[in-house]
Amino acid sequence: MVKIIIIGGGAGGLELATDLGDKLGKSNQAEVTLIDKNTYHIWKPLLHEVATGILNEQADKIDYAEQGQQHHFQFIQGTFTNLNREEKHVIIENSNIESISVPYDTLVVAIGSTSNDFGTPGVKEHCIFLDDQNAAIRLRETLITKFASFCSIIDEHETTTEDKIRIAIVGGGATGVELASELPHMVETFGNCGRNKMCSDLLDVSIIEATDRILPALPEKTALNITNTLQKRGIHVLTKTMITKAESNGFYPKEGDIISADIMIWTAGVKAPDYLKDIAGLESSRSNQLVVKPTLQTTRDDNIFVIGDCAYAMQDSGRASPATAQAAHQMAKICYENIINMLNNKPMKLFKYTDNGTIISLHDTAQGVVKIAGKGEMKVKGFFALMIHRLLYRMHQASLLGIVKTIRFVKASKEVYKNKFASIFTHQG
Numbered sequence: 001m002v003k004i005i006i007i008g009g010g011a012g013g014l015e016l017a018t019d020l021g022d023k024l025g026k027s028n029q030a031e032v033t034l035i036d037k038n039t040y041h042i043w044k045p046l047l048h049e050v051a052t053g054i055l056n057e058q059a060d061k062i063d064y065a066e067q068g069q070q071h072h073f074q075f076i077q078g079t080f081t082n083l084n085r086e087e088k089h090v091i092i093e094n095s096n097i098e099s100i101s102v103p104y105d106t107l108v109v110a111i112g113s114t115s116n117d118f119g120t121p122g123v124k125e126h127c128i129f130l131d132d133q134n135a136a137i138r139l140r141e142t143l144i145t146k147f148a149s150f151c152s153i154i155d156e157h158e159t160t161t162e163d164k165i166r167i168a169i170v171g172g173g174a175t176g177v178e179l180a181s182e183l184p185h186m187v188e189t190f191g192n193c194g195r196n197k198m199c200s201d202l203l204d205v206s207i208i209e210a211t212d213r214i215l216p217a218l219p220e221k222t223a224l225n226i227t228n229t230l231q232k233r234g235i236h237v238l239t240k241t242m243i244t245k246a247e248s249n250g251f252y253p254k255e256g257d258i259i260s261a262d263i264m265i266w267t268a269g270v271k272a273p274d275y276l277k278d279i280a281g282l283e284s285s286r287s288n289q290l291v292v293k294p295t296l297q298t299t300r301d302d303n304i305f306v307i308g309d310c311a312y313a314m315q316d317s318g319r320a321s322p323a324t325a326q327a328a329h330q331m332a333k334i335c336y337e338n339i340i341n342m343l344n345n346k347p348m349k350l351f352k353y354t355d356n357g358t359i360i361s362l363h364d365t366a367q368g369v370v371k372i373a374g375k376g377e378m379k380v381k382g383f384f385a386l387m388i389h390r391l392l393y394r395m396h397q398a399s400l401l402g403i404v405k406t407i408r409f410v411k412a413s414k415e416v417y418k419n420k421f422a423s424i425f426t427h428q429g
């Protein structure tokens with residue numbers, strides 16, 4: 001039986017494994033296997049909500065093994081470390097086994113991206129990155145610990161304007177902006193849990209951006225509106241501020257004084273993991289992504305497909321498709337069709353990225369643009385925009401779980417969230 005291996009169960013890979021399992025695994029036309037370093041999936045665009053406790057990863061996770069049972073694919077937990085193209089196998093490692101080789105006939109690489117520190121000294125050592133659910137959970141724990149110890153200090157003293165937790169986020173893209181927007185609300189929730197002095201006024205959040213404005217993917221006016229909203233909420237937006245070094249007490253800009261910070265977060269860009277660069281002689285981009293043809297097969301090996309953030313797919317515009325969940329989803333759909341076409345000796349489909357717009361969530365509101373084919377661009381904001389933003393996530397969930405299970409998920413995540421922070425503080429005594 002044909003062996004199809006998909007590495008990475010993220011925005012693109014899990015949708016692909018589910019579709020291929022339903023189509024080929026169920027009818028025994030192929031053995032479909034998903035490999036991921038984690039045991040469960042959380043949609044990456046919501047990691048800032050995991051980090052701030054808005055989304056409960058226990059209620060919203062999808063277990064790979066369970067998903068595989070229901071959709072006819074196997075799951076192997078392990079970290080992909082290497083590839084042997086001659087013998088057609090991948091090398092996987094995890095804590096229980098030293099390393100195993102898993103054979104394939106068709107391989108799909110969908111391992112996403114990691115933060116790019118652009119070689120800035122001190123960033124790796126002192127900053128928190130929002131790369132996966134484990135990092136998001138670690139960030140949440142860091143925030144909770146900082147808030148709790150801060151509360152115990154200010155409970156004993158009269159509060160002064162100096163009593164602030166300083167959080168500096170480098171990178172004014174969607175990740176940095178959405179994370180900054182949630183932070184004040186996390187603090188308000190703590191305040192309601194018996195820590196009376198803890199309120200969002202005691203939080204000093206800065207977004208630091210090297211270029212002259214945040215959110216380059218959005219029209220200038222929309223980005224300006226969002227900047228105003230952030231500033232009204234007390235969040236500093238520092239543009240034209242290039243960070244050249246990080247130390248334990250803050251960021252050093254190219255010009256001006258140190259930007260002091262108690263918690264330092266880096267969301268300034270992404271790249272594919274370093275080990276992907278030229279792996280097994282495949283062609284790669286400057287950001288380590290594997291270069292693919294319009295069919296999403298690598299330029300040097302037709303048996304290897306690449307989708308999502310780690311794929312470098314050049315578009316007619318002369319630019320590669322962006323590293324977004326939108327692109328990963330669209331690639332998963334084309335890759336699904338092309339794997340089936342390849343098995344049936346049918347012509348391949350070509351991937352053309354369609355930009356459907358960008359919406360930025362700002363906790364209780366959202367702003368952005370929606371693009372409709374042939375009709376141009378529509379600016380959206382407020383509750384309507386927030387609903388579209390939430391709907392995108394629920395659509396992703398529905399494509400994996402079906403409508404009925406998605407509705408159950410929505411109900412469950414609401415219940416758990418209600419009691420969440422109360423229980424954190426009860427356990428901490």
Ligand SMILES: Cc1cc2nc3c(=O)[nH]c(=O)nc-3n(C[C@H](O)[C@H](O)[C@H](O)COP(=O)(O)OP(=O)(O)OC[C@H]3O[C@@H](n4cnc5c(N)ncnc54)[C@H](O)[C@@H]3O)c2cc1C
Nearest residue numbers: 008010011012037044045080112308309323324325326328
């Ligand atoms: C906070 C935040 C907000 C965002 N907001 C948006 C948004 O609003 N809209 C949008 O379109 N995009 C958004 N993005 C970007 C989007 O999340 C990514 O572009 C998208 O998830 C990429 O999908 P993917 O399938 O390529 O990779 P991922 O979804 O990152 O999945 C990669 C998978 O590979 C696994 N993996 C990684 N390395 C290995 C390995 N060595 N071995 C085994 N498994 C491995 C990981 O565990 C993961 O499950 C946001 C990202 C972040 C962090």
